[in-house]
Amino acid sequence: xxxxxQNPRYLITVTGKKLTVxxxxxxxxxxxxxxxxxxGLGLRQIYYSMNVEVTDKGDVPEGYKVSRKEKRxxxxxxxxxxxxxxxxxFCASSSFTPGRANSPLHFGNGTRLTVT
Amino acid sequence: xxxTTQPNSMESNEEEPVHLPCNHSTxxxxxxxxxxxxxxSQGPEYVIHGLTSNVNNRMASLAIAEDRKSSTLIxxxxxxRDAAVYYCIGSGGSNxxxxxxxxxxxxxxx
Numbered sequence: 001x002x003x004x005x006q007n008p009r010y011l012i013t014v015t016g017k018k019l020t021v022x023x024x025x026x027x028x029x030x031x032x033x034x035x036x037x038x039x040g041l042g043l044r045q046i047y048y049s050m051n052v053e054v055t056d057k058g059d060v061p062e063g064y065k066v067s068r069k070e071k072r073x074x075x076x077x078x079x080x081x082x083x084x085x086x087x088x089x090f091c092a093s094s095s096f097t098p099g100r101a102n103s104p105l106h107f108g109n110g111t112r113l114t115v116t
Numbered sequence: 117x118x119x120t121t122q123p124n125s126m127e128s129n130e131e132e133p134v135h136l137p138c139n140h141s142t143x144x145x146x147x148x149x150x151x152x153x154x155x156x157s158q159g160p161e162y163v164i165h166g167l168t169s170n171v172n173n174r175m176a177s178l179a180i181a182e183d184r185k186s187s188t189l190i191x192x193x194x195x196x197r198d199a200a201v202y203y204c205i206g207s208g209g210s211n212x213x214x215x216x217x218x219x220x221x222x223x224x225x226x
Contacts, residue, residue, distance in 0.1 A: 043216035090159050098214055107159030
């Protein structure tokens with residue numbers, strides 16, 4: 001089954017403790033992206049990747065890192081999490097650039113992160 | 117990125133048609149207009165997309181204005197399962213950054 005898989009689904013951590021949220025897709029998609037969703041603010045893009053070893057900042061990249069060493073994986077890294085990073089996170093992928101081409105985004109089921 | 121404007125919320129009755137509007141006045145001429153929806157406790161899912169012509173699929177129809185500055189997502193017969201937040205996306209400027217905005221919360225009354 002074609003899907004985007006995020007792990008974990010729920011995560012509670014403390015301020016400053018490094019964490020990684022994993023994202024994997026099995027559709028051989030070139031484009032992958034991370035979003036965070038907060039009440040009243042909608043979905044905001046954190047980072048995106050056009051292909052292996054090619055990443056760029058979205059609208060809210062501060063406090064996050066990503067890497068794209070393999071096509072299928074796009075982990076989100078929080079080196080020193082803070083309470084303002086408490087949010088619902090979504091990973092997404094598409095065949096190629098999602099805005100211009102005929103290439104819809106496929107989303108994972110989300111990771112709910114709480115930083116205390 | 118192209119800025120999109122949608123109403124914060126809309127309400128419909130079950131079995132009736134729903135027209136969800138979106139303004140995207142800064143969209144560039146070759147960018148697709150995408151609609152997604154997010155059901156409660158789920159990630160967004162693709163609904164439909166179009167470029168210039170009206171489009172139909174099993175989920176909905178998309179009517180695109182001739183000047184491409186606006187579009188309307190049409191649900192022909194709303195069901196309770198259609199209650200969701202609907203996002204209209206324009207991707208002018210950088211094609212890699214997709215701005216979702218806050219979307220329209222659709223409530224469907226039984």
